[in-house]
Amino acid sequence: MVLLEKLILGLAAGTIYGVMALSFVLIYRVGKIVNIAVGDMVLLGSYLIFAFSGLRLIGNPAMNLLLGLVMASFVGLIIAIATERFLMRPLYGQSILALIMMTVALGMILRGFTIVEWGTILRVFPGQHEVFPPVPLKVGVIEIPYVYIWSTVGSLIIFGSFLYLFRKTLFGFAMRAVSLNPEAAATHGISIKRIYTYTWMIGYVAAFLAGLVLGAINGINVTITYLGLARALPAALIGGLDSPGGAMLGGLLLGLIEHSIGTYLNMFIPGIRDIVPYIVLLIVLIVKPYGLFGTERIERV
């Protein structure tokens, strides 16, 4: 029963990692940008939700937190436009390293802003304990914290919406077309600058949702940055850097292993739980260098 509980918690955590990895994978797949700032985007999201829900515009704590997420997401859309237009666009056509360094700079700017604005004290969302009661939900002998239940529901909704968008709509077809060959897609009438902007928008919104969940689980402070990157990156790499479905499966696998094997080993070797994802990553990359669902590149010589 303990193992079952850990597996359920692992799956719940995995959906959150999957959403963070989705943000990472999407920006990589469409724009070929390795977004090192993903953890900082998650951090900014949790602080913005904290700030907006702190306004207490609605009496109901759950609705207030949801409104905070919606308002933060709107700000995220504006930041996404600014990120694409002023930081990334001038570097298109430059080396991949230049783009990576720009995402490092973006991360520092976002993190620096949150530290200047909100400091480093651990904070919690206003009314959080009413929305996510500290007493877990009991199903028989299994105990599941409410925050994990809601985070799983939220993550699956955003992931399902994204999959629908990517696979079933013309918008998704355009994203897929740009991801394969931006110049040719442009010649076929697709504005690549617009698609890049929309991609950053989705990336920010997904990261902000993860910010709400991680903030609710761990509290809000700068450590979210490291937690975000430390889980998004291996989940994305395990699933395959260019596979949105792989991102979610990578996240689930990571969550499961971390909460089962990781938790078990942690009793004997304290701290190993945080290393387990990287051990899994190493094994996957040795066996399948492009990740479990990544596209294998075959180049002519």
Added chain:
Amino acid sequence: MKTILEVKDVYLYFGGVTALNGVNLKLKEGEILALVGPNGSGKTSLLNCICGFYKPQKGRIIYKDRDITKLPPHARAEIGIGRVFQTPYIFHGSVIDNIMVGYVTKQKNPFKLMRMKSAVEAREMAERLIEFVELEMYRKSEALGLPMGIRKRIELARVLMWNPDVLLLDEPTSGLSIDEKRDMARYILELNEVHEKSILLVEHDLSLVHDIAERVIVMDAGVEIAEGSPQEVVKNPEVIKAYLGE
């Protein structure tokens, strides 16, 4: 006939290499104009300048009396220029997905592109074009794994989704079997004669050019060396020299 597309004194350099050296060209409404010449003569570079893939260092591109030299590639597609590549540009997805994406050119609003209504409309258009290029049996096949001839038809159908007035076809029959070449020639003629498309065609197969083109421009080393009917240009000494050497 009125000129629909004009290339005026276009120069294109790649470092020290001159790809286009003052090229001039006029495509008239409703005609099929063929661009021929040896490899490296600048034919594809010229198409790339017209569709906005390359930015020429000098010269102008005029489309329907409008200077489009500075327009980005997607905007040129929106105003009615359709480009078909020599190596078809296909992404992961079914044949119909690959064709439907051409609808994006007609609809800029991202929210409308997310709606099912747009997808349904695009699917109906794509179905008609699938019939035109005779790909009914491949409708749901993964497009990337299909043979060259099929992929060329997919790309042609995608470009037709936004109903361009000018088609830029880059070696549409290269890599095709004799039967496939005949089919492609039939589509090109129908597009020209029935659907009144003006077509600029880059082609190495001179017998095909002879059969379908009204006028031919011959290029060599980035300059135009001859112009006239297919029958005239093959007799031109400059053309013979360019193809066969001294």
